[in-house]
Amino acid sequence: MKAAVTAYKGYTISRIDHRVYGAFLEHLGRAVYGGIYEPDHPTADADGMRGDVAEMVRELNVPFVRYPGGNFVSAYNWEDGIGPKDQRPAQLDLAWHTTESNQVGVHEFAAWCDTVGTEMMLALNLGSRGLEEARNFVEYVNHPGGSKWSDMRRKNGRAEPWDVKLWCLGNEMDGPWQIGHKTADEYGRLAEETAKALRAFDPSLELIVCGSSHANMPTFPQWEATVLEHTYDVVDHISLHMYFRNPEKNTGDYLALNEKLDAYIGTVAGVISYVKAKKRSKKDITICFDEWNVWYHSNEQDRKILEGRDGWPEAPPLLEDIYNFEDVLQVGCILNTFIRRSDVVKLAAIAQLVNVIAPIMTETGGSAWRQTTFFPFFFASKYGRGNALHLLTDCPGYDCVHGDNVPYVDVAGVHDEEGGFVTFFAVNRNQTEAMELDLTVAGFGSARIVEHKMIRHDSLEAVNTADKPDEVAPQDVEGANLDGERLSANLPSLSYHMIRVA
Ligand code: AHR
Numbered sequence: 097m098k099a100a101v102t103a104y105k106g107y108t109i110s111r112i113d114h115r116v117y118g119a120f121l122e123h124l125g126r127a128v129y130g131g132i133y134e135p136d137h138p139t140a141d142a143d144g145m146r147g148d149v150a151e152m153v154r155e156l157n158v159p160f161v162r163y164p165g166g167n168f169v170s171a172y173n174w175e176d177g178i179g180p181k182d183q184r185p186a187q188l189d190l191a192w193h194t195t196e197s198n199q200v201g202v203h204e205f206a207a208w209c210d211t212v213g214t215e216m217m218l219a220l221n222l223g224s225r226g227l228e229e230a231r232n233f234v235e236y237v238n239h240p241g242g243s244k245w246s247d248m249r250r251k252n253g254r255a256e257p258w259d260v261k262l263w264c265l266g267n268e269m270d271g272p273w274q275i276g277h278k279t280a281d282e283y284g285r286l287a288e289e290t291a292k293a294l295r296a297f298d299p300s301l302e303l304i305v306c307g308s309s310h311a312n313m314p315t316f317p318q319w320e321a322t323v324l325e326h327t328y329d330v331v332d333h334i335s336l337h338m339y340f341r342n343p344e345k346n347t348g349d350y351l352a353l354n355e356k357l358d359a360y361i362g363t364v365a366g367v368i369s370y371v372k373a374k375k376r377s378k379k380d381i382t383i384c385f386d387e388w389n390v391w392y393h394s395n396e397q398d399r400k401i402l403e404g405r406d407g408w409p410e411a412p413p414l415l416e417d418i419y420n421f422e423d424v425l426q427v428g429c430i431l432n433t434f435i436r437r438s439d440v441v442k443l444a445a446i447a448q449l450v451n452v453i454a455p456i457m458t459e460t461g462g463s464a465w466r467q468t469t470f471f472p473f474f475f476a477s478k479y480g481r482g483n484a485l486h487l488l489t490d491c492p493g494y495d496c497v498h499g500d501n502v503p504y505v506d507v508a509g510v511h512d513e514e515g516g517f518v519t520f521f522a523v524n525r526n527q528t529e530a531m532e533l534d535l536t537v538a539g540f541g542s543a544r545i546v547e548h549k550m551i552r553h554d555s556l557e558a559v560n561t562a563d564k565p566d567e568v569a570p571q572d573v574e575g576a577n578l579d580g581e582r583l584s585a586n587l588p589s590l591s592y593h594m595i596r597v598a
Contacts, residue, residue: 098532099491099505099587103518105539109484110439112510117477118217119158120387120445121205122166124192124452125414128200130460131450132208137461145208148464152456153212153449156470157477160262162217162386162445163205167191169267170223170275174233177201178252188408190275193401195408202237206258216258217304217386217445220290222266222283223276227290234263234294234301261302262443264386265290265327268309268337270319280319284326291330304384304443307334311360317367324371324381333384333443336364339453340426341392347422347556347590348496351525354429354506355498358437361385365440385434385444390426390469391453393417415452419467421568422556427469428523428592431476432508435521438484446473457562465565468558471551472521475570475594479519485509491531505531505587511540518542519596524587533593535583542597545583548573552591570594 121127132153135144164172171190176198178184184198202218209216218237220230232245238257239246246257268274269283278286287305294301305327308316320334338357342350361383368381394417401412434441450456455470487509493501504526510519518540524531549570560567576585578597587593 097492097504097526097529098534099489099503099507100534101491101507102488102536102538103485103509103540105511107486108511109436109486112435112438112481112484113442114481115159115443116434116438116441117158117473117480118160118162118386118443118445119156119449120162120166120447121449122452123164123168123172123189123196123200124166124448125416126411126458126460127448127450127452127454129197129411131452131458133200133204134460141211143204143207145211146458146464149450149456149458150208150212152464152466152470153214156455156474158214158449160215160217160445161209161449162219162264165191165219165267167267167274169219169221172221173225174202174221174229178203178248192414193404193408194412194414195410197410203252203254206254215262216260217262217264218260219264219267222269222286222290223274226286227293230290231293231297234297238298261300262304263294263301264304264306264335265331266306269306270313270315271309280315280322281326284323287323288326288330291327295330302333303331304333304335304386305331307336307364309337311338311356317363320364320367321371324368325374328371328375328377328381329379331381333382334364334368335384335386336360337387338385339387339389339391340430341390342422343392347527348494348525349498350422351425351429351523352496352498352502353426354433355502357430357433361433361437361441368440382442383440385441387445387447388430389447389453390419390423391415391417393419394453413451416457417453418559418561419469420556421468421551421553421558424468424472424551424568424592425523425525425590428472428521429506431472431480432506432521432523435476435480435484435508435510459562463562465560465562468560468568471570472592475549476521479512479517479594479596480510480521482510482512485511485518505533517546517596517598519594522587522593522595524589524591526589529589531587533583533585533587535585536581537578537583537597538581540597542578544598545576545578546596546598547594548576548585549594550591552588556590
């Protein structure tokens with residue numbers, strides 16, 4: 097079977113905002129403690145941060161890391177994480193039923209961000225707290241000095257402000273599980289007033305208001321409409337979250353979930369347009385998809401801790417999904433969707449970064465390794481920067497619960513004008529047959545295939561572990577051919593591809 101795809105130079109969707117390759121790190125399980133921070137680890141630096149983990153994070157080249165939550169933030173006191181470490185209080189984390197030692201706070205996180213070469217995106221607690229604490233925190237982080245909170249930061253050892261631009265106005269405030277959950281009107285008003293206060297401090301901040309936690313929320317998409325009616329003039333982005341699951345082990349349905357993702361994004365883009373028109377506004381709001389990933393493998397094993405049957409453990413293993421080869425294909429399709437919707441999705445964050453539903457895993461005291469899903473993210477982050485191409489595709493498809501005639505080959509293309517490269521990311525979702533990719537690359541002047549990487553395994557269940565860290569990994573492929581403007585490549589059944597031409 098054949099997938100005919102045409103890319104024309106100049107026929108672009110949008111410039112991809114590189115911030116679509118961001119990540120998320122929460123005080124949850126072993127993400128921070130035993131993940132990025134482990135003072136006794138042989139690779140730890142003077143701040144107690146693991147060098148082996150930092151190295152892998154650098155490889156992913158994430159432009160920002162969202163912190164400190166997640167559900168955690170909605171009962172978090174940021175002041176508990178500053179000052180001398182031996183005076184910081186331990187707190188009960190109500191979101192994950194654990195104990196938070198507060199040995200890592202904003203100072204330690206900021207220093208780690210410098211080490212790994214990324215920016216901070218900070219989330220504010222609009223659950224148990226509100227405007228007052230939010231504005232104090234922003235002053236602490238961003239004001240040079242001469243005020244109560246900025247001078248306290250200086251006293252705590254940091255003279256320069258961090259000048260953080262990206263601020264989340266709460267987390268998943270539509271969710272009844274959220275500490276301090278609110279109705280859309282209650283939250284919309286609080287977010288509006290908080291945004292106004294923060295803008296009075298610094299109009300150049302980029303503020304992100306909470307959209308829906310997922311597309312099946314009963315309040316979706318009215319939540320977005322109501323919240324934006326309150327906040328449209330004072331925020332920049334609306335956040336969306338979505339997690340991908342396959343507990344029924346139905347590969348066809350699972351790998352078509354990005355149809356649902358695409359519709360979700362499209363609906364919210366429509367709601368943004370609706371509110372914009374209603375307000376007769378010239379301003380555009382864009383989407384910050386600040387939590388996305390596969391999350392279901394660990395659900396069962398987490399139940400005991402989350403139900404409180406283990407008391408209040410400190411940094412226990414939680415949400416430690418071990419990703420398989422099938423998840424590589426899923427993550428590839430998700431990232432392709434973000435590239436194709438780069439006109440409206442300007443920021444996104446893989447949730448999360450280390451140990452907790454993450455591309456990087458560690459053993460406490462032991463090694464760190466790349467999960468299977470590390471690789472499609474690595475390729476997209478590395479080569480998916482430039483202009484997203486509007487591809488014309490003609491490809492047979494299959495019917496499933498998420499739609500009919502879902503194309504077997506999911507493909508996205510990116511033109512890096514400065515580098516002179518065109519990169520295609522393709523996932524063959526056909527479970528029984530190889531697909532012949534017949535790609536017309538028109539007007540780019542491409543003369544050669546620079547690289548063709550494939551990720552494939554005979555078993556969809558194959559995983560990487562500390563003992564077998566390379567079980568699922570990219571391999572070089574020969575055989576693709578570029579003849580004039582026609583590129584042909586064989587895509588074996590159930591395989592991921594990254595093909596670059598120059
Ligand atoms: O990423 C795990 C959790 O998923 C986050 O804390 C929350 O925002 C979402 O429900």
